[in-house]
Amino acid sequence: MDYRLIPLKVFGDERGKLVPIESGQNIPFEIKRVYYIFDTLPEQVRGQHAHRSLEQIVIAMDGACQFVLDDGKTREEVWLNRPDVGLYIGKNMWREMRHFSYGCKLVVLASEHYDEKEYIRNYEDFLKEIHEEYGT
């Protein structure tokens, strides 16, 4: 499963807390795009796709949500609920986001510019592509 939780170093003092994000330092790729997700609702499901080449890190800046991650063989669930942990997701990983808390805010760091052609949005196509690529 090509995902992992990355602890982000926090600089905190009596004024509050600060977390630096730097390509090649605590982020294992060059950041080409940043987007954020907010005004989510608990009953809504997002994601439901994989990426052919994109790597991303997702940080819950506020609130919480659950990620379902699936490499075509195994399906695991991960909660994101703190702003000092990033969820790294490699390529060819099916992801779904659900159980958003009210006010959940996600920021996402991406290794590539947006390209809809690079998405796999159908689960059967995803299984077919990864089995062809990895010969499983």
Ligand code: T46
């Ligand atoms: C992912 C999860 C975590 C753009 O025009 N540019 C962008 O950079 C992005 C990310 C999206 N869009 C458009 C495409 C759709 O018309 O925004 C709309 C919503 O995107 P989508 O339905 O793909 O959103 P999510 O929340 O299902 O998925 C997003 C990312 O697309 C995806 O890469 O891994 O967040």
